[in-house]
Amino acid sequence: MSFLKHGKQVLAVCVTFGLCTLSAFPNGTGQASAAGRGDFALNPTPQELKISDKGFPLTPNVGIVVDKKTDEQAINEVVEALEAADVKQIVRIHAGEKVTTPVTIWVGGPSENKDSAAVLDQMGVVGPESLKDEGYVLVSKQKGKNQIVLAGKDKAGTYYAAKTFKHLIQEREGRDWIPEAEIHDWPEMPIRGSIEGFYGPPWTHEDRISQLEFYGENKLNTYIYAPKDDPYHRENWRDPYPEAELAEITELIEKAKENHVKFTFSLSPGQSICYSGDQDFALLEKKMDTMWDLGVRSYAIFLDDIDMNLSCQQDREKFAGDTNPVAAAHAYLLNRFTEEFINTHEGAERLITVPTDYSGNGPSPYRDRFAELLDKDTVVMWTGQKVVSEQVAAEEADEVHGVFKHDMLLWDNYPVNDYDRNSLFLGPIVGRDADLSKHGVAGLTANPMNEAEASKIPLYTIADYTWNPAAYDPIDSWKRSIQSFGGEAAETLKTVAENMYSSPINSTESLTLTPLIDAFWKAYVAGDADQAAEQLIAEFKKIQHAPAKLQQEMDNKKFLQEIKPYVEKLNIYGKAGETAVQYVMAQKNGHTDQASVYRKQLITLFNQSEQIPQKVGQGVIKPFLVKSALVVPPLELTLQPVIDQFWKAYEGRGGSQEAEQLITEFKELQQIPETIRKDIDNEAFLTAIDPFLQNLTIYGEAGEVALHYLMADKNGKTDEANSYKDTLKTLMMQAYQQPQEIGKEVIKLFLINSMWRDLDVVDYRMLDGVNKSRGAGQLIQYTPVYCETTRTNPWGYEITVIDGKVVKRGGNNSAIPKNGYVLSIHANDWLRDNTTIGTSIQIENGVVLVISPEEKN
Structure with a gap:
């Protein structure tokens, strides 16, 4: 044994x-x-x-x-x-x-x-x-x-x-x-399950019944009922549920008991409640009491996604003298409910809540006061560093636990897709440390997708992680999920699902297709692509046939309906991918007439795919189709070697010949958009690929200017060099504002190294303002003259900088240090992706430079 x-x-x-x-x-x-x-x-x-x-x-x-x-x-x-x-x-x-x-x-x-x-x-x-x-x-x-x-x-x-x-x-x-x-x-995490907490169409009653059975099967023990678009949960929280809906809730409670799942009933009254009002509290208590009579023993009151102001005059008067009136009002309502309801109903579980400041791990005036006043038994939910957190680390859990000083429950916004209704996130959960439960985290409840059946694929992996995080292997767990969910259709389902694998928490996409595309381009540049082309075409054929096979092999009609537009697009992408490879090879082999036919077919299929807004093969299939149509292999294979030769010569005594060769390469990139617009008489296609063409134009021009600047500077032509440098800066500021489709990994880095040769600059970005309200997509600097905190909403990311070094990352509404500043960006990962603790930050004429901790000599 x-x-x-x-x-x-x-x-x-x-x-x-x-x-x-x-x-x-x-x-x-x-x-x-x-x-x-x-x-x-x-x-x-x-x-x-x-x-x-x-x-x-x-x-x-x-x-x-x-x-x-x-x-x-x-x-x-x-x-x-x-x-x-x-x-x-x-x-x-x-x-x-x-x-x-x-x-x-x-x-x-x-x-x-x-x-x-x-x-x-x-x-x-x-x-x-x-x-x-x-x-x-x-x-x-x-x-x-x-x-x-x-x-x-x-x-x-x-x-x-x-x-x-x-x-x-x-x-x-x-x-x-x-x-x-x-x-x-045994389970490592005491609380394991889901929270139906998304916006948009709620799950149907049948969806919820099926989910509860799935939870029992996979040892998930918690379901929190909190659909944002249930009017009786949020906007009309005061109103009683109609009898028909109460009957459904009763059935859910019984189904949950059958599967050893704790049914948690929640209300989100924060948009309109008078926190200190007796009348509102009586209505809240009555509604919760109705649920008690149906069998509910676990309750939650949520205060997320509401204004940080008190709308009720009675509240404004009652809490006016508190150091943080909003936090005091919130804690007052929650404590009253614990004292007058939870503690008077034998068998009631501890109250669960979500504070208004629910993302990020650091302190804030609201959090500090809320933690101080809140009953010690209340469980507090938070979403990690961000609303949708790529990672949740043990040290972050320690930090937030130290701030709230209560047991923490991770409201994990994966695989929820209410903010991106044209995507399905079917990959496994990743980026959560294995020992969170040892750092103040009582458990994890995942916020699933509106698509209940599709959600089961990632939820399977979440069940695996929360039960035994030390043994959790995301890919292994995901493969078992596909096998469990797909049954006899598992192999076909894998082909479909792996092209919807990526998400905001995981950039990995198209597990089989991506390495085949990479191998094809390498072979193409090397001059012997026949075998790689054959293998890639075989996978694209598999992709195009998978939707029809799945219909034949799978009995889950609800799931098939949920993914219908996605697999329709995948079918087209499979055909287009096959045609793209055929076009590139025909072009390479000098079969001009055949290549022309293939390109027309490719454009037709590409345009068909663009009519379907759903996303599949994100960052993999569409870029491959466009690069094939343009016959532009990855620049890492073609342009990077020429750049490397230039730098080697430039750092020595020469460089002029290598600069001319590289300038020729950049000019050829600039000419591609003009040539394509002349050759292709298809406005829909040209419009769709315009971001790619813009990248080639501006990066090609900026690369050429960068070389003129470098050579002028090296040859001591100061005025000429400064003129080129100003032009380069302008082009670089224009470039970062474009969608980054081609050139980011190769040309952008070359431009950075050209502009700031004495600094190890990781990335750059223009400030959108100083000490102003943060708008959509904006990067704002907040200095001590602004306020004690940045007063930002949860949909962003911030870093705190003291003495030119990053000392804190993540969160929003950050405290502004007296000897430093805060950089805050809305709905963008730029600060998160480019900084760590200790990263150097410089701001030159409104341009933020992120510098590696070890600068160049």
Whole structure:
């Protein structure tokens, strides 16, 4: 028997969409027949697992030993699993009775079943008493008795043990099989689940029912009801729910209980409530009491996305003397609800809230006062450094926990897409540290997409991460998610989903296609692209056929409807990609007439794709199509070697010849847009690719000017050099304002190194103002004369600079240091992507320079 910490090695065998066979395990004796298979697609990954190739069949007669306190849902799960395994007679045996069945299953830990502790002791296995809540021990041993124990630390743990048991059953010829196994498993995060907290169309009742079943299957234990566009949740929070909707909520509560999911009911009254008003509080309490009568035991009051002002005169008067009236008003309402409702309803869970200042990790006057006044038992939600956070690090959790001084619950805005309704984010969750629960974070609730079925693909990985973050492998988990969700259609689903893999938290896209495109361009530049072209065409054909295959192979009609416009575009992209490769190769091989036909076809397909606003293959497929149409391979392969030769010569004694060669290259780039506009009489296509053409024009011109400046400066022609430098600066400021489609990685870096040769400048950007309100997309500098804080909304990112060094990153409404300033940018990742703690910042004539901590000599 092999021992596998975290169970990772076992699971890894199962995930090339493959299925674990018994002979795959260490010490395997190959007992699985050729026709048999051993499915072990368990999610989430167990903490500790022993499994062997030994085992026993599930006989037609199986006994289950239960007690009065045994979790009924767990019993139901075991019965359903046995029935699916063709067990004909399931004998229910009460604890204490004699056991005579050929296979016997004890259901329930010592707190539920008085016999399970003795059986575990006989087996020599430690029970679940010392595990975390919801943990369980699952043991199956032969030794002539064919015994199985599903022992939870509590009822939820027993239920999860039953879920795991179902996945251990292996289909065999004759009788299904159970391997000898020993699993000790528990969740790392106490709170794991979702918050239906997005804007736009809420989920349907059927969506929610399906979600709750999915959560039970994947050991998620929390669902927070908070749809922004439910009028009774937000705008009309005072009004009671109609009877029909109350009936649906009742059904959701019952479904949640069946799946051991905590149903949390929430209201968002902050737009209109009088925080100190007795009448409003009575309405709030009445509505919550109605939910109590339906079975709700967990409540949340949310104060996110509201004005940081008090609209009620009574509030303004009551809290006028407080150091932060808004924070005081918010804490007053929440504390009153805890005192008068939570504490007077036995069995009520701790109140959960979202403060108005919910993103970023640092202090603010609002946060400091809110934390000081808020009841210590209230759980506080926050979204990480940003509203949509690419990373959530342990040190960040420590910081925010130190600010709020309450248990923190991460409202993770992944995979939510309400801010980008033409995208589906189907990749795994990434960028969350494995030890957040050791740094004040009680759990994670993911805000899913409006598309409920599509959300299940990333939610599967979130279940995996929150249960066992130390063993979490994003790609491995995602592959298992595709297998679980897609079933027999998994391979086709992978082709589709991997072209919707990227998101604001993960730039990786088109897992199979991207390396094939890279290999093709490298081979093309090297002069031998036939084989690479063939491989790339094969993948594009696979992409174009995948939508139709998915329709044939998959029964999930709701999911197919959700992704319909996306796969329609993917189909067109597949055809266009194939044609693009054919065009480039025909052009390269001098087949002019055939190339002309291919380019016309490519333009037609490209224009068709542009009629569909949904995004697939972001940053991969469309750029490839355009570069193919322009026959412009990646500049890293063509222009960068020439730039490298120039710098080598320039830093020596020469450079003139290399500069002329590079100037020729830049002039050729400038000529491409003019040539394309003459050759192609298709306005729709030219309009669509205009950002690419603009990049070529301005970067080509700026590159040429940069070389004239460098050579004039080197040759001591100061006036001429200064003139070129001024022109270069103007062009560079124009360039960064354009969409960056071609040239950013190569030409922009060349321009930076030309303009600021004595500094190791990482990037640059013009300020949009100083000490003014931050507008859409703007970069603003805030100095001490402005205010104590920047007074910015949550939709941005800020850095604090003291003595020219970054001392703090992230958040909004930052405190402005007396000996420094804050740079604040709206809805843009420029500051986040280009700075770290210690990064040097210089501002020259309104241009912000981000400088690497180690400057050039």
